[in-house]
Amino acid sequence: MNNKESNIEKTKVMVIGAGVAGSSIAGELSRLGYEVHLYDKNKGPAQETSSHETALAHPHVGKKKSKLQRFTQLANRLANQKWSEAQLDHQAFEPLRELSLSKCRDLSDLFDEMGLQNDVQILTKEDAYFRTNIQATGLWYPTAAVYSLPMICEKEISSIDKSCIYWNCQILKIQKEKDVWQVFNHAGELIGSAPILILASGIEVQNLLKTIDIDLAIRPVRGQLSTFHIKKESLLVPHLPKKVIRGDGYCLPAKLLETQDWHWEVGSSYDEDHSDILPWDKSDQENAIKGLNLIGCDHSHLKDMLVINTFVGIRSASKDRLPLLGPIPNQPGLLVACAYGSRGVLWSALGAPVITAYVEAFFAGADRLRAGFLTGASAPLFAEVVSAVNPGRFLRGVLATRTSNSKPIFPVS
Secondary structure, eight states: OOOOTTTOOOOEEEEESHHHHHHHHHHHHHHHHOOEEEEEESSSSSSSSGGGGGEEOOOOSSSSSOOHHHHHHHHHHHHHHHGGGGGEEEEEEEEEOOOOOHHHHHHHHHHHHHHOOTTTTEEOHHHHHHSSSOOEEEEEEEEEEEHHHHHHHHHHTSSOGGGEEEEOOOOOOEEEEETTEEEEEEOOOOOEESSEEEETTTHHHHHHTTTOOOOOOOOOEEEEEEEEEEOOOOOGGGGGSSSEEEEEEEEEEOOOOOOSEEEEEEEEEEOOOOOOOOOOHHHHHHHHHHHHHHTTGGGGGGGGOEEEEEEEEEEEHHHHHHSSEEEEEOTTTEEEEOTTTTHHHHHHHHHHHHHHHHHHHHHHTTOOOTTTOSSSOHHHHHHHHHHHOOOOOTTTTOOOOOOOOSSSSOOOO
């Protein structure tokens, strides 16, 4: 895949960013027959935040019906259908140790009302211990999965002509010339043009939009995961989980080594408005405490948890915890796919068909998107998804409250 920075090409669609957001969009468009040109500043796909090999995805569960709950339920179904081969583990458990019998009944009724009965269930303490090694009542997520984001990205871009993929090619400026969008590299050279340009490069979308005097309110959220080495003689070993545990953070099943010692991955820290990709000792400490809290163990076990590896990812987040997917107002042919927060797998599964529908509508000269494009989605849900994630909701200054779409919300306190 050689760069062709001096060769100005007009293509159907240009996509900037080869993480899970951009790769899933580019792949879907390519499979539909569009000529896709994909640009990324790195040497290959999934090199930054999307290099994460253990991304947990499951439907959101809250105390009441919400857009987030319905959208993540749909997105989780799409992810399971599209990327089953990239799943490294299945199912997850959320301990709720103060959950009473009456509260269990209330939650079961709530899940039935919300249509979540296939996505979340109540486990007794005995069932939870048998399945997870955690002695606590809680929520069981049968459709949850741990995904390898690099595997997803590689699969998605495999259908794109290799001559149309440009690695080590950082786009620093965009502009509209007549009816086509143009992209410029670090040297200020025009390297591509097309009627449609899709910005899917995370927090960098903000900087690219500023080159055409558009300010999109997204913010960085830093997350760090930690892998701990635990000696076989540690008193923590009998309590290590054998399934994914989620709550305030999450942890993977502990892995037994040939030496009979263990490795255990826990994450992630949560630092708004930070973009430092170097590991932080304090985040490792926070993750160790989170892990012990998740499995219900005393903090005296901290001494047995030796950090051996860290992963740092910088996510982009919006004000209302939903992604930004769709066209930039008054800029025909310019679309964005960003602010996925900690739900990169889910919003990528949902974002690819959303953006594809806009592309199809653009080339068809349609005034609106075709209804019911999502698998199993009704026209009303389609309309709600498109409206809720449209980037114009922020560019018009409708929302003032600043929250993140990475911070978890739990069903009970």
